[in-house]
Amino acid sequence: MTLHSTFSRTAGRALAAGVLSLGLLGPALAAGIEVTDAWIRWLPANLPAGGYAKVTNDTDKEVRLVGASSPDYGMVMLHRTVSKDGMSQMLHVDAIPIAPHKSMAFTPGDYHIMLMQPRAGIEPGQTVPITLKFSNGQSVTAQFEVRKPTASGPADMKGMGDMKGMQH
Ligand SMILES: [Cu+2]
Numbered sequence: 001m002t003l004h005s006t007f008s009r010t011a012g013r014a015l016a017a018g019v020l021s022l023g024l025l026g027p028a029l030a031a032g033i034e035v036t037d038a039w040i041r042w043l044p045a046n047l048p049a050g051g052y053a054k055v056t057n058d059t060d061k062e063v064r065l066v067g068a069s070s071p072d073y074g075m076v077m078l079h080r081t082v083s084k085d086g087m088s089q090m091l092h093v094d095a096i097p098i099a100p101h102k103s104m105a106f107t108p109g110d111y112h113i114m115l116m117q118p119r120a121g122i123e124p125g126q127t128v129p130i131t132l133k134f135s136n137g138q139s140v141t142a143q144f145e146v147r148k149p150t151a152s153g154p155a156d157m158k159g160m161g162d163m164k165g166m167q168h
Helices: 002-020
Strands: 028-030 033-041 049-055 065-069 073-084 087-092 097-098 102-105 111-116 127-134 140-146
Touching: 028 140, 033 127, 049 065, 049 097, 049 140, 065 073, 097 102
Parallel strands: 033 140
Antiparallel strands: 028 033, 033 049, 049 102, 049 111, 065 097, 065 127, 073 087, 073 111, 127 140
């Protein structure tokens, strides 16, 4: 085996590994916390958008989700929509506890990630990173798929949702 062939084979393997990791759009995972089904219901005219995802705690301890941020939005908050006396309103949420080996879901009409002050040019079809922060200091960044205002769920649920959650 010549030195040259060894070198090029190593380089080829490194290249293949790089391509593989770039093509990997699987769930965002950090030390036992998993974020899946992540999507954003985009609204026009710089209106605040709702971010939705499933967050799974696969650790043996309760984790508390305490905040979120994104380089693509100037302000990001945790909200919950509640109905009171027939009116729906959004409440700011300081922390969302997730029990060991349980998950919680951000869904339209319930918990949502309120995305305000969007960067110019965000539109359906793009993906946007959002980082979720936990009280133990961990954070998980997931790619959220930007979807149209009529979307009611993640892409793989296309057409299965109803229209009940047009609000955040
Ligand atoms: Cu909200």
